[in-house]
Amino acid sequence: PxxxxxxxxxxxxxxxxxxxxxxxxxxxxxxxxxxxxxxxxxxxxxxxxxxxxxxxxxxxxxxxxxxxxxxxxLRNFSRLDEAEMKPVDIHEGIDSTLLILQNRLKAKPDHPGICVIKNYGNLPLVECYAGQLNQVLMNLLANAIDAVESAMSQSTPDALKIHPPCIQITTTQSDREQIQIAIADNGIGMSDAVQARLFNPFFTTKPVGKGTGLGLSISYQAIVERHRGSLTCWSKLGKGTEFTITIPIHQTPNRQPSEREKAR
Ligand SMILES: Nc1ncnc2c1ncn2[C@@H]1O[C@H](COP(=O)(O)OP(=O)(O)O)[C@@H](O)[C@H]1O
Ligand SMILES: [Mg+2]
The missing domain is CATH 1.10.287 (Helix Hairpins)
Incomplete structure (x- = not known):
């Protein structure tokens, strides 16, 4: 239309x-x-x-x-037509997710825009469920935006000029079998207590109506169980946070779905 x-x-x-x-x-x-x-x-x-x-x-x-x-x-992002595991271009997924979030990244009357630095490595096509992976990217990027927004609201215009809010996305092929996607922000960071509960379903530090506490637990499932990869976090209160997704380039063919996956 x-x-x-x-x-x-x-x-x-x-x-x-x-x-x-x-x-x-x-x-x-x-x-x-x-x-x-x-x-x-x-x-x-x-x-x-x-x-x-x-x-x-x-x-x-x-x-x-x-x-x-x-x-x-949006069509690219949801990949509704592709429930199957397929070789996908990871950078395309990141870019369409950023496009959907562009409204949250641009400058607002009360604060500057959030800069996005892309350090894209040389990646092969990666076998994965594109829709799910994009959902994970969306969760991690939305959290990063929330974190830099909170940091901005606690900062002054002068301080913001020296330390502009930034999100850095780095992709690398770490070895022959796997790739990594790291999403780092210079937002509020997390205490050890928060980090310990991060992936628990319904754990959120955000106000009612803003956070559901489900983003990371769903992301963890998608990466660890569906793709047999890993999702790790480094964070320091007041400094920032980095999440790293590691996933295999090839999934083992004809893998039987686990009981848990079948139940879904
Ligand atoms: N990039 C980040 N920086 C700081 N805290 C984060 C970040 N990502 C996640 N968190 C913390 O982890 C909690 C859980 O995240 P999530 O599962 O996505 O739920 P939600 O975003 O709905 O709160 C958040 O409430 C926040 O406290
Ligand atoms: Mg979230």
Whole structure:
């Protein structure tokens, strides 16, 4: 449906430019228009209209282009069509997750934007459940954003200039069999007590309505049980946090699902 708008916009642009051309020609060959026409020109503020209409059309074009991209990345992100294990481009998953979160990353009236540094290594395609992996990336990135936002709310504008809020995403192929994705933030960090309970279902330090405490426990299951990888955390209160996902590049073929997985 976005394509109806997108596709027709270029025609709309051509037609309006033709019509404006026609008006121009009329003006040229009719130096003394009828008073009623003059009144009409005045009423609709023709000069302004001529200038504004093409601008409106082009911003509509930019808007639909953006909608197209978001729809594409949502489709890419959810991979609803792919319940199967498949070789996927991990960087594509990270990028579409970031695109979905872009609204939370950009500058707001009360704080600067959050910078995202990508250190993408040379990764092979990785066999995994793309939809699930993207969900994990979403959980970890959303937590990182929450953490830097909390740190920003406790900081001053000057301090923010020296230590801008940042999220760093590093991917590496650690050996022949596995890859790693590290997501680091310079947010509020965690105490040892919080770190000890991090992966427990329903454990949250966020206010009611904001946190469910399920993100990390679901992520842990997805990585450790479904992909037979690992999810580890390093954190220091007031410094920041780093989560590292390690997953095998190839999953063992014909693995029997565990009883727990079957039950799902
Ligand atoms: N990047 C992070 N920085 C600081 N604390 C974090 C980070 N990620 C997770 N946490 C802590 O772990 C808790 C559990 O996270 P999660 O399972 O995603 O639940 P939720 O985000 O809904 O609270 C959070 O409430 C927070 O205290
Ligand atoms: Mg969370």
């Amino acid at each position: 976005v394509n109806f708008i997108y596709g027709n916009l270029s025609h709309a642009r051509d037609y309006t430019s033709d019509l404006l051309d026609l008006v121009q020609t009329y003006e040229q060959y009719t130096p003394q228009p009828h008073p009623q026409i003059l009144a009409k020109i005045d009423e609709i503020d023709l000069d302004f209209l001529k200038e504004d209409l093409p601008k409106i059309l082009s911003s509509m074009r930019v808007g639909t282009e953006r909608i197209r991209q978001i729809v594409l990345s």
